[in-house]
Amino acid sequence: MRQIPMIIDCHGHYTTAPRQHEGWRNEQIEAHKAGKPPPPRPRMTDDEIRETIVGGQLKVQRERGTDLTIFSPRAAGMGHHLGDASTSEAWASACNEVIHRVCTLFPKNFIGVAMLPQSARVSPKNCLPEIDRCVNEYGFVGINLNPDPSGGHRQDPSLSDRYWYPIYEKMVEHDIPAMVHVSAACNPAYHTTGSHYLNGDTVGFNQLMTSSVFKDFPTIKFIIPHGGGAVPYHWGRFRGLAQDAKLGLLTDLVLKNIFFDTCVYHLPGQQLLAKVIPIDNILFASEMIGAVRGIDPETGHHYDDTKRYIDQLPLSAEDKAKIFDGNARRVYGRLSRIIEKQSATAEVSVASLWHREEEP
């Protein structure tokens, strides 16, 4: 690890993309419903992309003192329940391309993670070419894996099922982790950010915990986002369930392969996370400009300014460096190399950026 740790936010989505990007998605789905080909993809200039970042995620990085966001397409926008495999493939390709453009324009501040072209009840084998492309051509360092492409109807097999093994093989081949992240709920029982995300996290953990995935892929790594859903709060329950099921100690069972991010939007939750989960398994993240955008009246700061909570935890500098930097580099096996590579190309972009910011 470097002597001065970076502050690496491992969970950011491009929620501020130029309007025509999501506009095209709507047109694509409408065309699909009408049995027509999609319209041509919209033009987005570098300046348009720069503007959304400089006034969005980059601005927040600077305000909060974070250095780098591991950045992926908007999670709720993945919409794997819409259209079919071909619409998902075109949409994932478009979304990942936009992420790549952000990472090219701001190479010191953003490194990409791929959205997958999943579709409910379509074998995830169709995702393999897009993973190869994003890793080999774009330098992405991970994927977001949606365990429920049906959007809350749970029509696909459990993550324990060999159905998903082609993805797992590809993850190991490229040394990339998956963040287990659902998309928008189309089942009206669920609120996308209020219950569906958290449930997706809890279910993903539980499915993996009770699986043979870590026996079959000893080096595979998963990040359970949103602080692990309900899992750390119920760590005793899960320890007990593993024990009752004769799966052994939960720590032995999952902690070589499962990691939790810090997208928990109040200090007591962060305190619990750091108390219950070993420091080596916690990765800093905020999902900023995401699910919760307001300012907490109890603190006067944004709910999702999670760095402030971690700064307050009674941890050593070494432990904080693991949460902010070291653990991310270990879990995202390609990350350090890509940081070096993108930094080497960064000076020109940054100069260009500052120049533009000074314009009226």
Place this chain on the structure above:
Amino acid sequence: MRQIPMIIDCHGHYTTAPRQHEGWRNEQIEAHKAGKPPPPRPRMTDDEIRETIVGGQLKVQRERGTDLTIFSPRAAGMGHHLGDASTSEAWASACNEVIHRVCTLFPKNFIGVAMLPQSARVSPKNCLPEIDRCVNEYGFVGINLNPDPSGGHRQDPSLSDRYWYPIYEKMVEHDIPAMVHVSAACNPAYHTTGSHYLNGDTVGFNQLMTSSVFKDFPTIKFIIPHGGGAVPYHWGRFRGLAQDAKLGLLTDLVLKNIFFDTCVYHLPGQQLLAKVIPIDNILFASEMIGAVRGIDPETGHHYDDTKRYIDQLPLSAEDKAKIFDGNARRVYGRLSRIIEKQSATAEVSVASLWHREEEP
């Protein structure tokens, strides 16, 4: 409140019922599938019921120093996704009758809560006669309301929907709360006690939080079990979501009507719960002989011996008395009266019990 508080466990299920009880359920469902009438209900003697309680829930009450369990049929056994409305009605009736027999045999130790004869996509109006019967004839003090009778497919409307209002009207009429508690998952994505229960809690909270239910029924009360699923751990997230949705302060929005039990199976989780949720909204519960039955190697005590965690919390005696006693009496509006009534009939039963325990 009494000067010496009782220790009231508001969340217990009859998981140890005589074998022929669940055996009949299997026969009933098999008969239904075959288009035949169900067999006659099995005979269970008082001695058989006594034996399951004396060696089960009563034994644990004594070992742990709790006084009274608010007791309902086995939650995973409700199985509202099986059969149809008529099988659910017969099964709920049988289950509630057995609970009533336990409460009659051990009137100081058990007070009943009703299982409802719900069925997926069947209007819950069919539950009203069973609620009346359980309250008026059996002296039950609450109901378990399954927000997803489809067992993980979520085929019924949200708890915010007027679909459920007949139940809510009946709750207010009788001054009884509902514990929002799903049953077994039949959707293979979910593990009943590892994810489906916790998700049901989180979803139930979120549905109620974003509803008009508390405007329409200002005195209605719900208990979110299993420590509130993911909610207290993500209290900042929910505060922020309510704020972003312009619903006002979460505390104002839900805390007159929503209460959390303490079925959280490790000390750090209990510490979080007591730190984040006002003491007035926390009800002692263990769900003992339930989801997690083992002994925690880190403490040497049962995971579900939740009284031990609360005993360790840095709370005043007054606050602990609220958690153990006062809050339950407030939330279960009929509870104090039923405690008095059942206590008056208790001496004979207890004498009988002790006599029987001395037998070989």
